[in-house]
Amino acid sequence: MSALTSRRLPTRRSLGTSTSSSIGSWPSGYAGPNFSPSGLRLIPRTLADGVHPLMASVPPKDNNGLIAGRDAALIVDAGITPAVSEQILSLAAELTDRPVRFLVNTTYHGDRTFGNQAFPADTVIVSSRPNKENMTDLGYEKQVRSGNMYGDEGLFDTVTRWRTPDIVFDSFAEIDLGGRAVQLWHFGPGNGPGNGPGDTVVYVPDTRAAWVGNLLCHEGIAPMLLQGGPEPYIHTLRAMKAALPDLETIVPGHGPAGDGHAAIDSLVTYLERLHEEVATAVEAGRTVEDTMATCTDPWAELCSSAPRRVVQHGRHARNHRAHRGRRPIRPDGRRRTRRTGSPARPAGRPFSGHPADSRPARRLHPGMARGGMRLHVGAPRRCAGPAFPSDARHA
Template identity: 65%
Template sequence: MSTEIPEREISELPAGYRGPNLSPVGLELMPHKFAQDVYALLANIPPKDNNGLIAGSRAALVVDAGITPDISRKIQQAAAGLVAVPVRYLVNTTYHGDHTFGNATFPDDVVIVSSQVNKNNMTDLAYEKQTRSGNMHDHAALLDEITVWRAPDLTFTTYAEIDLGGRVVQLHHFGPGNGPGDTVVYVPDTRTAWTGNFLCHTGVAPMLLQGGPQPYVDSLRRMRETLPNLKTIVPGHGPMGEGRAAIDGLVAYLERLHEEIAASVAVGRTLEETYAACTDPWAEELDPRLAAALTAYPIPAAQARERLRALCRDLHRLNILATYRLYR
């Protein structure tokens, strides 16, 4: 049974897989204020990309850059309208293009920061565009605008701090999760973490794109131990949530996924038999806490629930496939 992290994310998809719609068409950013100069910039249509804005007395920091130049400019315009100090830092929570293609649209004097592992994965623009185009649904042509993939200027291994002037922002790489280099941005004075693809609201399915359940669980446990005062997470996609509940829920999901697929492989089940044998947490209704969080969006709550439930079932089947292939 392998626990090694593949060099590239899985390209095989379950039959009928649609995946998240990350097209920026219709995307607007809704500011949510945690404290003076600390904001979540929430996509109006889940699961399109969220961002963050954190400022001190000297400088501001943006979390993630958006998928196209237009979205990157929209993020920068939002920052200019919300805080009085200039954006000097941009943190990439992952190397994925929907979080990093907008890097090149930020001014040259903005320092881009991420884990070294993320930077290591930012070398093949053509391949990354091809990979993300599957999540653009009917708007893949928008990626033709991306001609430069600007990599981070400054990297770290497991931990770094950025002093914005009276406010210190912590950067953590707890280990592999959705990808090998997931970076978490934590603001201690608001007890808020921007978690990218590493951690979503409890009840939202993860995506095992580049590794298995067991290393991911280890990374989540390190996060839980390192950030005992964590209150709120702002994920890269979907609604904000309570941090400890999100960690505990994802650990439970991944542990069960590991156990069920390891058992299937041990008795020689086929992939189709494994799909049938694995528990589907989204066969019925969404987690009530997640359903309540969806009421904050400017779309009918019932529509938001059904869309997200269908997406989570899709992602769950992808997780089964990825783990089955890894364990065979």
């Protein structure tokens, strides 16, 4: 098969670098979602032969995925503990006889990556470059995720190392499972500042389905806006919609599956309104509290039955108001070490609404050796020599 063209999205100037410790507090009444694996059972669904969302029995605990081709299988996200990974691998063995050659981390967050250590050594872990760059401090990440464990923090004692991706990419890579291509995309900043976190979208063209991690949720569910601001997030969502015009189904990291373009349109509308109203409040000199009170609450009619969503919206307004003109930081005031930019994009051909990188993309083949040679599972194919160069790189 011929190599595909890799696509590098345009960089965006990072926000300012001044910070304030007052930004780091959560609004009164806010509590993180419960990601404890206690009581979690992953329920397989079928989108096509070999393509299975693994849906959490108790939302909003994490969803996962299994994608199998003729020669190999791929897992989407590893779970929050090694025990969850073992459940995923057990399900994979029931659903396919193909070997699990690849694991994709949609984000660096511990609820997606702490289980990496339980996967076999010959399973190649792939993610975006910003995700790997954020996987440097296991103790700190455990501390952050402890807020989602609701008394089960002791389960993190089984997480003894943070296994990081073996291969990283900047904007696009493709994995050939044998008769089934899986596209990996990083469209830009989403739930994080600057160029990260590196939300990785796992798209299966023949089923028109994508695993989207924290980037999107089902239309109508309160979105996450964890660290970043609306403007770069909107840019990312528009790039995704332009690049995946045939997208039908999204499998979010949390919550039910849904219509992909409807989810994008809904979130863009919310973020555009949030940005406009907060900008108006800043220009008028309103306080953070006044800004929260005057911004449109899209869930006002549901406030009596879903107060958490109202608190979530208030947190978005508060954070965006506090961060106007400044680089966002984590709720506890810390910033992770990360790359703040990438080389300026070359002038080139437009592709699906965003510029194309001039380098060919590498197709990652089943059984690929760490050294970059293309090795194959199953029947031999007419391909030899080194792997195609691309923006995917051995880490």
